Amino acid sequence: MRIEINGLTFAYTDQGQGMPVVLIHGFPLNRGMWQPQIDGLAGKLRVIAPDLRGYGGTPPTPAPYSMELFADDIIGLLDGLGITQPVVAAGLSMGGYIVMALARKYPQRLAGIVLAATRAGADSAEAQANRLKMADLARSQGAAAIAEAMLPKLLAPSTYSQRPALVEQVKAILMSASVEGIAGALHAMKDRPDSTALLPEIAAPALVIHGAEDQLMPPAEAEKSASGLANAQLELIRGAGHLPNLEQAEQFNQRLAAFAASLA
Ligand code: MLT
Numbered sequence: 001m002r003i004e005i006n007g008l009t010f011a012y013t014d015q016g017q018g019m020p021v022v023l024i025h026g027f028p029l030n031r032g033m034w035q036p037q038i039d040g041l042a043g044k045l046r047v048i049a050p051d052l053r054g055y056g057g058t059p060p061t062p063a064p065y066s067m068e069l070f071a072d073d074i075i076g077l078l079d080g081l082g083i084t085q086p087v088v089a090a091g092l093s094m095g096g097y098i099v100m101a102l103a104r105k106y107p108q109r110l111a112g113i114v115l116a117a118t119r120a121g122a123d124s125a126e127a128q129a130n131r132l133k134m135a136d137l138a139r140s141q142g143a144a145a146i147a148e149a150m151l152p153k154l155l156a157p158s159t160y161s162q163r164p165a166l167v168e169q170v171k172a173i174l175m176s177a178s179v180e181g182i183a184g185a186l187h188a189m190k191d192r193p194d195s196t197a198l199l200p201e202i203a204a205p206a207l208v209i210h211g212a213e214d215q216l217m218p219p220a221e222a223e224k225s226a227s228g229l230a231n232a233q234l235e236l237i238r239g240a241g242h243l244p245n246l247e248q249a250e251q252f253n254q255r256l257a258a259f260a261a262s263l264a
Contacts, residue, residue, distance in 0.1 A: 002057070005076035011057025012050040012077060016042030019111070019260045020087040022074060023049040024095030026117070026243075027185050028146055028177040030056030033092070033170075036249035037256065045260055048087075050077050052098075054181020065184035067192045071101035075109060086204075088260050090114030092245060093217065094185060100195040103202045110204040112263045114256060117210055117242050119221035120228060122194035131190035138182040146182055147174035156213035156241035166246060199228035206232040207259040211240030211247065233259070 002009050013031055015038055023034040031049040038047050052070055054060035078087065089110055091099035096118025103113060123131065137145050151171055152160075160167060206229045210222035219236055226234035235255050240247040 003077065003080045005073055005080055008053060008059065008061060008073075010050055010053075010073065010077060012048065013038055014046070014048050014081065016044070016046045018045045019264055020046040020048055020078075020083050020085070021256070021260055022078070022087055022089050023047065024070075024074065024089065024091035024098050025049070025052065025055065026091075026093035026095050027189065028055070028143070028150070028182045029170075029173050030176065032056065032173050033243065033246060037245055037253060040249065040253040041257055044257055048077070048081070048083075050074065052181070052185070054178045054184055056176070060178045060180035060184065062180070063184050063187060065188040067097050067101035067188055068105060070098045070188070071105055074098065074102060075106055078109065086111035088112045088114060088263065090116065090256065091118065092116040093118050093242065094189060097189065097192050097195075100198060101192075103204070104193075104195070104198055107203065112205045112207070112259060113202065114207045114209060114259065115222070115225055116252075117214055117217050117222075117244060118225070119217055120195040120199055120225050121221075122192060123190055128190045131186045135183040135186040138179050138186070142179060143175050143177045143182060146177070147171055150174060153215045154242045156211060156215075156239060156247060158213070158239055159241060159247050163247075170243065170246065196228060199225060200230050202229060203231075205259075205263060207235065207255065208232050209235045209237065209244060209252065209255060211242060211244040212236045212238045213240060214242045214244075216242045
């Protein structure tokens with residue numbers, strides 16, 4: 001589906017009925033990463049999954065991007081769909097940074113939040129320098145170079161050795177990102193604020209969910225977020241790396257569905 005938001009045509013999926021759950025993808029992915037959630041949960045929930053600007057079917061826009069801009073796009077989508085009731089905002093990794101931006105700017109729109117494979121802190125100076133190098137790499141060598149750099153760290157070692165079709169699927173998603181989208185999101189992540197002090201202020205219940213074998217974002221980050229939040233439950237998923245929703249889709253879906261049901 002397509003909708004005009006903030007002067008840009010966004011691609012999104014909107015399936016099912018019930019509590020609206022907005023699924024916000026990670027970097028440099030697109031809404032294709034949520035297919036098991038769309039397939040598995042649309043019988044129980046209203047599952048909404050946009051492509052962020054510069055990803056999937058949503059075209060890039062000129063820099064700068066920010067987590068606040070991405071959050072404004074999510075609210076524009078909800079407004080465009082006529083959804084005024086509070087929603088569950090679920091974000092993975094960079095999507096989690098966007099959920100925190102939503103909690104900062106639009107707390108009244110949130111019935112619950114899901115922080116998957118993410119962290120509350122800002123980038124270190126070293127991580128910021130790395131973002132700039134990655135953006136240069138994307139500009140000089142394209143999405144394939146970013147895919148090559150990220151793919152080995154995205155999935156659990158067991159996923160690599162046993163699930164070649166899933167590895168190929170993730171690779172295809174990574175390869176499809178636009179260079180402007182990659183560079184824009186890298187700059188936005190580099191400059192994102194530290195949300196640690198925001199966590200205890202978030203009134204909405206939270207589900208913090210993380211792969212036990214995440215090589216990009218240590219599970220200790222999830223423990224820190226869960227203990228900082230006022231009202232959180234923590235789920236560590238075994239046999240999953242940075243993409244627990246794809247690597248252990250059934251478990252991820254069960255936990256997300258139970259969390260959404262607890263809010264209804
Ligand atoms: C993501 O998966 O969205 C990114 O790896 C997050 C990050 O680089 O901080």
